[in-house]
Amino acid sequence: MFEKKKKFKLTAVILILCSLYLIHALYVIFAHNPSFELLSKNTISYSGLKAKINSDNTKISLIRVSLGTKEDSIYPIYEESSLNEVFEEKFISIPLNQEDEVVKFIKKNKLKSLYLYYTINYSNKFFDSDINKKIKISIDFEPPSIKSVRTDSYVYLGGIGYVTYETSSDTLSSYVETEIDNKFYPITKVNENSISNLVFFTCGNKPCKNGKIKIIAEDLSGNSLVLSKKIKTLRNKKWKTSDIAVDSDFVKNKYNEIFNTSIKSVTVDNFLELNLELRKKNNLKITSETRKITKNLITLGKFVQLRNSKVFSRYSDKRDYFFNDMESSLMTTYHWGYDLSSIENAKVYASSEGIVTFLSNNGLGIYGKTIIIDHGLGFYSLYSHLSEISVDVGDMVTSKVVIGKTGQTGLAFGDHLHFGSYIQGVPFDSNELWDKKYFNQKVLSVYTNFINPNNMNLKSQGRLKAE
Numbered sequence: 001m002f003e004k005k006k007k008f009k010l011t012a013v014i015l016i017l018c019s020l021y022l023i024h025a026l027y028v029i030f031a032h033n034p035s036f037e038l039l040s041k042n043t044i045s046y047s048g049l050k051a052k053i054n055s056d057n058t059k060i061s062l063i064r065v066s067l068g069t070k071e072d073s074i075y076p077i078y079e080e081s082s083l084n085e086v087f088e089e090k091f092i093s094i095p096l097n098q099e100d101e102v103v104k105f106i107k108k109n110k111l112k113s114l115y116l117y118y119t120i121n122y123s124n125k126f127f128d129s130d131i132n133k134k135i136k137i138s139i140d141f142e143p144p145s146i147k148s149v150r151t152d153s154y155v156y157l158g159g160i161g162y163v164t165y166e167t168s169s170d171t172l173s174s175y176v177e178t179e180i181d182n183k184f185y186p187i188t189k190v191n192e193n194s195i196s197n198l199v200f201f202t203c204g205n206k207p208c209k210n211g212k213i214k215i216i217a218e219d220l221s222g223n224s225l226v227l228s229k230k231i232k233t234l235r236n237k238k239w240k241t242s243d244i245a246v247d248s249d250f251v252k253n254k255y256n257e258i259f260n261t262s263i264k265s266v267t268v269d270n271f272l273e274l275n276l277e278l279r280k281k282n283n284l285k286i287t288s289e290t291r292k293i294t295k296n297l298i299t300l301g302k303f304v305q306l307r308n309s310k311v312f313s314r315y316s317d318k319r320d321y322f323f324n325d326m327e328s329s330l331m332t333t334y335h336w337g338y339d340l341s342s343i344e345n346a347k348v349y350a351s352s353e354g355i356v357t358f359l360s361n362n363g364l365g366i367y368g369k370t371i372i373i374d375h376g377l378g379f380y381s382l383y384s385h386l387s388e389i390s391v392d393v394g395d396m397v398t399s400k401v402v403i404g405k406t407g408q409t410g411l412a413f414g415d416h417l418h419f420g421s422y423i424q425g426v427p428f429d430s431n432e433l434w435d436k437k438y439f440n441q442k443v444l445s446v447y448t449n450f451i452n453p454n455n456m457n458l459k460s461q462g463r464l465k466a467e
């Protein structure tokens with residue numbers, strides 16, 4: 001009897017111990033453990049390595065990363081200790097270059113892959129622990145290639161240019177850069193062993209920087225190649241500079257209309273708030289609304305200027321503003337479009353075939369009631385200061401469709417249409433749209449040749465996609 005009791009006690013103790021171990025094991029498996037995720041597709045390149053560490057509500061005290069062979073971790077490349085801050089996720093970026101020992105080691109041994117070791121020390125609610133793991137990663141130091149660059153090598157000041165080129169199949173993304181903020185993405189055609197690219201671009205109202213454009217290609221592992229191409233800017237025009245005098249009454253009325261206020265008097269600051277700050281904000285909005293590139297051509301190629309209208313201000317006209325009796329100008333702007341005057345509340349037709357992608361019935365700040373139409377391939381037209389809008393977003397329009405009426409909403413001095421043209425977010429001279437010969441030469445025929453180089457039926461062509 002006594003023996004039996006003792007045996008029972010022992011079994012109970014063993015059972016309790018087993019349960020405790022099970023609970024501990026379950027906690028370790030399911031409870032909070034940090035994780036390490038490599039973001040560079042398990043590939044190492046000159047752009048280095050990028051990783052995301054998720055703390056999973058633990059407190060991490062050390063992160064260490066090194067590279068090596070399957071047997072040994074040899075080259076420490078990252079270490080961060082005494083991390084006291086509590087974070088949810090943390091991104092680490094480890095750049096590499098030709099001079100790094102590990103890069104020399106890879107090249108000397110002609111390695112195709114190697115091992116990444118990582119250690120994370122952490123503490124959760126109950127205990128301190130660490131994770132030690134290794135991941136096999138492949139090596140890619142080869143940037144994508146850019147070949148067969150073709151262009152007519154010139155643009156008119158403010159005008160459109162084009163370039164076509166082939167990139168290797170490992171290209172993730174390629175683009176043309178004319179300024180730091182002005183990137184133009186291609187219409188692409190995926191071939192068996194390469195990607196064909198066509199990019200329309202503009203250098204804006206200045207000659208192309210250093211007489212060149214840059215073509216940039218990046219691959220999945222982050223290697224990139226930059227190629228420069230000479231582009232001559234032909235200065236076939238000169239834009240005018242004009243002085244614009246505004247008085248308190250005008251500013252007050254426009255300020256109250258645009259900001260929906262009822263202030264009784266205005267200062268220089270109110271004028272700057274309107275003409276400088278709001279203008280900037282509105283231009284950024286237009287950039288974002290005209291940046292997207294639609295892969296196919298929507299326009300048939302003929303753009304019509306507002307019927308029976310007279311041009312009284314052009315693209316890139318420089319305007320110096322004078323407030324009240326000030327002797328020197330307060331600020332300067334460039335005019336990103338054409339001002340066209342007709343009769344009051346004249347019917348406004350779409351300039352060409354397109355899809356309405358944006359409209360603002362409450363007024364887009366200084367632009368007033370505005371419509372934006374997408375003509376395809378990254379080309380957009382904009383209609384501002386309207387008194388009335390008669391289309392909806394998503395409507396397919398042609399140059400026979402009335403989209404609204406001219407007016408003077410926004411910062412307009414009188415009834416007129418402000419017409420703007422944009423390519424991937426950057427304004428260019430609308431003359432290049434209205435001049436059919438030019439648009440055909442620089443855009444339509446280039447596009448047709450690109451998708452249909454052998455003049456075959458368009459439908460039999462390969463895949464066409466835009467990035």
Ligand SMILES: [Zn+2]
Pocket residue numbers: 313335337338339417418419
């Ligand atoms: Zn204007």
